[in-house]
Amino acid sequence: MGDPDSIFADDVELIEDAEVLEEDYTPDKILCRNDALSDFTDVLKPIYKGRPPQNAFLYGDTGVGKTAVTKHLRNKLVNDIEQKNADLSADERVTLNIIWINCENFTTGDHKTSSYQVAVGIVNRLREQGNRITGTGYAPQDVYDIMYSELDALDGTVLIILDEVDKIGDDDTLLYELPRSRDMGYLENVRVGVIGISNDYTFRKNLSPKVKDSLCETEIKFAPYDATELTQILMRRAELALYDSAYSRGIIDLASSLAYKEASGSARRAIRLLRGSAEIAEGEGAEQIAESHVRKADKKIEYGNIVESIADQDDEKLYILKAIAHLDLLNKTPARTRTVHRAYSRVVQGYNEDGAKDPLTQRGMFNHLSKLVMFGFVNTIDRNKGAGGGQWNEHEFSDDVDPAKVKEAYEERGLNWKSIKTRGVDR
DNA sequence: GATCCACAGGAAATAGTGGCTT
């Protein structure tokens, strides 16, 4: 197979069609989501018939098919309308515009997305390149006005899909306005339907009643997949993506049950696991994926997830983690808060030699440290030696975290891993 | 059972930020 001298070529190839295992692959057949599919179809049906669209709110944990189902039905809907239009005269045709916005992409800095930013996003989606508007500088009402005039320039039905709507934050102006824009007289020519997708259950609760009324006209709930369903999904993907000889029922079952247990029924995780297993097996030159490959892939994914969630933390917390990593390597953990604070101060000074930023006080650092404990990165142990020593906390990495992972997280964030001076840290 | 250590962690004060209005 291929050039024997190549360092990239594997001896065997198990993956026949890698695309099927990609994150954004949309299966042509959605499995195990019949309830959601039929509910959702009912929501979209009016569009097909050229009637006013409905609004809907989809919610469920990550990796349980919200986006997949939506994409699938979107494609179907567009296709079916094309078919239908072919048989109709020009004035009977149904026009449908779909705007898919992932609200997460409109975060300014590390701040939340706002209704405002999403409105800007909608405008820019409709405008040609070069005619885009900037994300700042307009009065909010102006932006909404621009948005409405752009929308109204379209024809027929506009379906606005807001993926990850929870990222929009507390300001739900847009969610309030869009669904009722026509009633309020902002739009003349088009009918707007809004589909909100969210994996944050609390988001729905916190919406103002007005928004809940209109946006959550129909709610479609996505439950986590159970192990059997995951098996079905994986079997299907494996059939499409892998050579027949590359996998067995056993490893599919294993992958399903691992994903079910550790990722609370996320198909995304299960598929990622299958793909990882195949890649590891290929790398080892195995003819078939074995249990050990699946377990290795699982470890690797878990590892990657932890590194990623460490890298997501803000600077202060990363400094603290580095400080603990340092103490850990010196076998000085668990360490009391003041020890951690000294190490932390040195870390901060190391990264801000120009004095651009002073370390936080112990009290200030302690707040971040508590968050790290809450997130499960750090364990805190209570100590109390009474009158002979008093009461204090000691901190160490939890089982999930170790210095190597923190270091990797630093690399992922593009921070270099400076060594810190030992002097004075240990007393 | 009173004492007392050494800190945890609550509360208020303060500084800093960003958007909006005038």
Added chain:
DNA sequence: AAGCCACTATTTCCTGTGGATC
């Protein structure tokens, strides 16, 4: 540009805590 308001991050201050020790 300046003032205002809301909100967040951090510091300062201080009281409360639990159990070993006497």
